[in-house]
Amino acid sequence: MQQPLTPREAHKRTIRLVNYEDGLWDILLGLTFLALSVFPVTRRMLGPEINLGLFLAVLALLVVGLTLVRRSLSVPRIGIVKMRRTPQKTALTISLFVMVLITLGLVVVTLRFPAWLPRLSGSKPGWVSDLQVDIALTVVLIGVFSAMAYLTGVVPVYIYGWLIGLGNLASTALILYAGFTFNLPLAIASTVIILIGVVLLVRFIYRYPLAETES
Amino acid sequence: MAERKRRADTVRPIGDVDRVIHEPARLMLLMYLSSVDEADYIFLMRTTGLTWGNLSSHLSKLEEAGYVEISKQFLNKKPHTMARLTKDGRQAFKEYSRTMRTAFKTLDT
Numbered sequence: 001m002q003q004p005l006t007p008r009e010a011h012k013r014t015i016r017l018v019n020y021e022d023g024l025w026d027i028l029l030g031l032t033f034l035a036l037s038v039f040p041v042t043r044r045m046l047g048p049e050i051n052l053g054l055f056l057a058v059l060a061l062l063v064v065g066l067t068l069v070r071r072s073l074s075v076p077r078i079g080i081v082k083m084r085r086t087p088q089k090t091a092l093t094i095s096l097f098v099m100v101l102i103t104l105g106l107v108v109v110t111l112r113f114p115a116w117l118p119r120l121s122g123s124k125p126g127w128v129s130d131l132q133v134d135i136a137l138t139v140v141l142i143g144v145f146s147a148m149a150y151l152t153g154v155v156p157v158y159i160y161g162w163l164i165g166l167g168n169l170a171s172t173a174l175i176l177y178a179g180f181t182f183n184l185p186l187a188i189a190s191t192v193i194i195l196i197g198v199v200l201l202v203r204f205i206y207r208y209p210l211a212e213t214e215s
Numbered sequence: 216m217a218e219r220k221r222r223a224d225t226v227r228p229i230g231d232v233d234r235v236i237h238e239p240a241r242l243m244l245l246m247y248l249s250s251v252d253e254a255d256y257i258f259l260m261r262t263t264g265l266t267w268g269n270l271s272s273h274l275s276k277l278e279e280a281g282y283v284e285i286s287k288q289f290l291n292k293k294p295h296t297m298a299r300l301t302k303d304g305r306q307a308f309k310e311y312s313r314t315m316r317t318a319f320k321t322l323d324t
Contacts (some may be wrong), residue, residue, distance in 0.1 A: 005243065007312075011250035013262065079257030080297070084250070211257045 012153045018081050020154045022074045023200025028066045030194030033164055037183035077208040099144045134172040138165035163189040235280045236311045241273050245308045253299035282307055
């Protein structure tokens with residue numbers, strides 16, 4: 001059943017339509033974590049500093065690329081909207097920005113200081129000491145993504161938190177115990193997110209064909 | 216008897232409701248415009264499901280009432296129209312919501 005249209009619902013629909021319905025955000029997120037999943041390989045080849053620089057360059061390229069795609073693909077289909085600035089909305093924007101920074105910070109720490117991650121204490125069962133940072137990282141990732149999903153009202157973001165969190169944990173476990181050199185579960189999780197984004201993008205293009213121009 | 220009179224008194228303002236806003240398409244337009252600073256015709260067409268002609272006619276009525284401000288400009292050499300709710304429009308929409316809420320609350324009890 002369709003949700004009755006109230007001013008609050010209209011506002012939520014506007015945010016969803018302008019920011020999330022085209023699937024580009026999902027594709028950006030998936031590509032970012034897919035890039036991250038191959039970085040243990042490049043870290044060994046390039047060293048942590050260059051590897052981190054490469055990751056940030058790839059991230060900047062993805063952001064610029066998808067912004068251009070959004071401008072040429074989404075805007076002509078859904079039009080131009082300027083959102084109202086209210087204290088609540090400013091607070092929401094700041095909260096989302098802080099959450100993105102936390103996630104990015106965790107990623108940077110993971111890339112720059114990989115030796116930090118496992119074995120911080122020897123007084124616990126082996127797998128707990130081996131994976132304790134990754135378990136904490138998983139909890140933080142799920143928490144941050146759930147908060148973002150709650151604040152924006154975009155349901156798939158809950159699933160993305162679990163996919164990325166558990167994908168990262170499983171990747172570390174496989175690297176430590178099965179001799180994997182590549183974050184396979186994280187790569188699978190990222191691919192699932194990209195595929196969801198592609199499905200959303202195709203649906204968006206069909207649902208919103210290019211609008212007639214004004215006469 | 217007294218209760219019936221009280222209800223009649225409370226529901227009476229519904230007769231004075233702003234008819235410019237009361238039309239479903241215009242109400243929908245005001246709802247979307249109240250949630251943004253300004254939006255163009257394409258966005259309003261997408262969200263409300265109205266055709267160009269209908270959208271244009273309803274926005275003209277809202278503009279005549281002083282509730283909406285329309286600005287026309289050229290974007291990439293093509294005409295481009297933006298609409299925004301005026302202060303009066305925002306106030307009238309709030310007033311309309313309050314009147315309808317009160318009336319429905321009374322009918323519910």
